[in-house]
Amino acid sequence: MSSNDFLDRSRGPRIDLTTALAKDDDVLVIGLLTPANGDSGTAEGASSPTLVTGEDLVDDETAEALAAGLHALGATGAAGEVHRLPAPSSLPVRLVLAVGLGGADAVTDDGIRQAAGNAVRALDGAGTVVLTLAAAGEDPQAALAAAAEGAYLGGYRFDEFRSAKSAPATSAPAAVSLLVPAKTKEAKARLAQAVITAEAVALARDFVNTPPNVLCPAEFAERARAAGAAAGLDVEVLDEQALADGGYGGIVGVGQGSSRPPRLVRLSHRPAKPAASVALVGKGITFDTGGISIKPAANMDQMTSDMGGAAAVVATVIAAARLNLPVAVTATVPMAENMPSATAQRPGDVLTQYGGITVEVLNTDAEGRLILADAIVRACEDEPDYLIDTATLTGAQMVALGTRTPGVMGTTEFRDRVAALSQQVGENGWPMPMPPELRADLNSRVADLANVTNNRWGGMLAAATFLKEFVADGVAWAHVDVAGPAFNTSAPWGYTAKGGTGVPVRTMIAVLQDIAEHG
Incomplete structure (x- = not known):
């Protein structure tokens, strides 16, 4: 296609x-x-x-x-x-x-x-x-x-x-x-907004459901570019050479094991008089084998969904433009395929992230936070008022909250605002802490940070603590872990199909609308 x-x-x-x-x-x-x-x-x-x-x-x-x-x-x-x-x-x-x-x-x-x-x-x-x-x-x-x-x-x-041979008969x-009492102007406007929101969710689902042999980083970037351009967004795409030249060590490091090189896509909605500026960042691992720290074979096919965060932020910034929201929104979307090969990064390698922080890679399967770190630093260079990043980041999210409840972490006030709006729209994000004692567990023997802790406790919270190191001071920030909620492995239910769900698109649209109204 x-x-x-x-x-x-x-x-x-x-x-x-x-x-x-x-x-x-x-x-x-x-x-x-x-x-x-x-x-x-x-x-x-x-x-x-x-x-x-x-x-x-x-x-x-x-x-x-x-x-x-x-x-x-x-x-x-x-x-x-x-x-x-x-x-x-x-x-x-x-x-x-x-x-x-x-x-x-x-x-x-x-x-x-x-x-x-x-x-x-x-x-x-x-x-x-x-x-x-x-x-x-x-x-x-x-x-x-x-x-x-x-x-x-x-x-x-x-x-x-x-x-x-297998196409549905119907x-x-x-x-x-x-059915409404009258086709009022207000009813027509609410319907139009609802359809744009639903179309954004469906677009994110399509990205997630497209198999990884088709949706490699370059193809994902091209589809995001085309969809963004069609919505009137400003689009920038960095290829593997530009990423290397620009010092995006996390994205390059994760992507170097694949024959299909990484990308970074930036999509911007720029209204004339924005009420505020919002940065969106989404994890775009088009397939995750775990790299050298390879995953078990069972259910690895579900890792086609590891770009669910990227799919959601691409769809959300397009919806912001279509809704003509008076909020400046830029999505910064890192895309890579995490594969084991002779060129793959190893446990023990040290990367220099975009912005200069060094990270010791203790586990190559904790790769999402490496590409997000680069993208978060780049997004913060725009000096946004708010930053939301979202990712299918940790199995610990499902251990803590199950498969339908996103975990929301970040600066306290904005975290709670995002979680409350998520609950209002039915995506049911739940606020989670970042205990300060977890930071010490990310200390590295040779670098500024390690990409994982030396224990299995609080994995979702530790991942957010890692990302916090890359968020600029003064930025209201929320991290939304959707490892389970972004991909439905069970039977369809309600309006949720099997496969990609589009979570947390509706949460992020609701946040943007709330910021447009209240700042």
């Missing part, structure tokens, strides 16, 4: 607004809320879930018919439930799909997002789908945005490398309409 084909690829269904069902609509998606204690339900006396159908969409007779059908199917309204039933003759659709939202007092925007994703994932082969889920939220505009994001991402598919719905 060429760079142009990559840019032109459809990544999700078309999302629009509607105020009523039309005769050519195919499926109506309604929400179900679990019944409150004591609610009376069907004639048999069992409690039944409450239907969320939108204002005046169905009459009482139709609602009763739907409720009876759902009762027969055993529907409870629990989050994650999906039930299909033939549409009553009073509706101009062939099928009704009911998705659980949980209890009425516990419905969140992300619950709506998850339900919309569940619905669209269940509707391969459907035509036009009408979603009523925005009616379940307390804030109609926030609920509309959540439903749009969930529907788009639930419809995401990555089939670029399937031949006709595809995700081509169009999803969100």
Whole structure:
């Protein structure tokens, strides 16, 4: 797939607004809320879930018919439930799909997002789908945005490398309409923002899902360059010679074991009167064998995701431009392939990072922090107000927080701000400390720093402590470790497909929007 084909690829269904069902609509998606204690339900006396159908969409007779059908199917309204039933003759659709939202007092925007994703994932082969889920939220505009994001991402598919032999017989719905009382200017604006956000997440997913024999550093850099240029960003790409000449010892050292040399890409969104400046840095290891400190063979294929941080920051700066955010944003993206060979760096080598700090490489599988260090120093030369770096950095993140919860470290106030916004958008980042006593464990016998500690304790926190050494004084900084959350190795759920997830794109977009509003 060429760079142009990559840019032109459809990544999700078309999302629009509607105020009523039309005769050519195919499926109506309604929400179900679990019944409150004591609610009376069907004639048999069992409690039944409450239907969320939108204002005046169905009459009482139709609602009763739907409720009876759902009762027969055993529907409870629990989050994650999906039930299909033939549409009553009073509706101009062939099928009704009911998705659980949980209890009425516990419905969140992300619950709506998850339900919309569940619905669209269940509707391969459907035509036009009408979603009523925005009616379940307390804030109609926030609920509309959540439903749009969930529907788009639930419809995401990555089939670029399937031949006709294994290509799916059906595809995700081509169009999803969100039922709203009126197509107001505010509703249209929130929909447009939500679609841009979802498209950014899907772009990051595509980068991660593209196999490493295709997405080598040079190809990743070219696709990032093309996508950035199409969005109107200023783009700079440093090749291996420019990196060597510029003193980027971390990127060069990690990449020197591969026949496919490293790159550094810088993408800048520069509005006329920015409210603040933000630097984004993302780890772009296009494949990680561990180098000389080679990884076990089991599950090494998952290391195609080791550029998930880079994918996220590329997608985020493109979204910033498309949203026309009044914040200056520059993504500095180091890209390398970590391979063992006669030219690979060895345990015991000493690198001189960009900016002059020397690092003893005790473990070549702790390579992400080496390329991030170069990029962080370069990003800080722009004197940003804020810096966010993100990476699939440590297995310790999953040990501490599991596979769905990013760890957020950094300067206290900004760390907490990033984590809170991450939780608001459903990516659920959690603030973590950087205990000062960990710094001594990074002392080297021969250099300024070692790239790992001499013990296995607090590995995620120690990695952040290493990165802190390269962050300029006075910069509000957050480090987001997404080793588990960036790549879903289990079955799809909600709006999350198997493979690349796009985490933490929505977190970073939310932070940029918050900075644009509050500074």
